[in-house]
Each structure stands twice: as C-alpha cells, then as structure tokens.
Amino acid sequence: MSQIEHDDVATLDVSARYVEALGGRLDLVADFGDHTRRMPASGDQGGAAA
Numbered sequence: 770m771s772q773i774e775h776d777d778v779a780t781l782d783v784s785a786r787y788v789e790a791l792g793g794r795l796d797l798v799a800d801f802g803d804h805t806r807r808m809p810a811s812g813d814q815g816g817a818a819a
Contacts, residue, residue, distance in 0.1 A: 785811035 781797070788795040788811060795810040 781810050 781795075785795040797808045797810045799806045799808070
C-alpha cells in the first residue's frame, strides 16, 4: 500500500489489483493518432476496442 501511495508501483498487475480493491477497473489505452485500442488491465479480459 505504501508503494502505491508514493507512486512507486512497478507492475501493472499491482495497480490493477489496487484499483479493483477500490471498486474500479483499470484499462490500458494505446493511442495511434487515428485510432485507439483499449485493453482491460483488470477484471473482464475480453478486450474492447474504442
């Protein structure tokens, strides 16, 4: 918890679990200029496009 509070988190998995514990969902968004790709980093791993 202390590492998260001090922005010292090294893995996406730890961040995703923290957000889930707070009731949220973490998404990873890749921006290619003309389109974006949204990938869930937690919860449903179905893979949605934006």
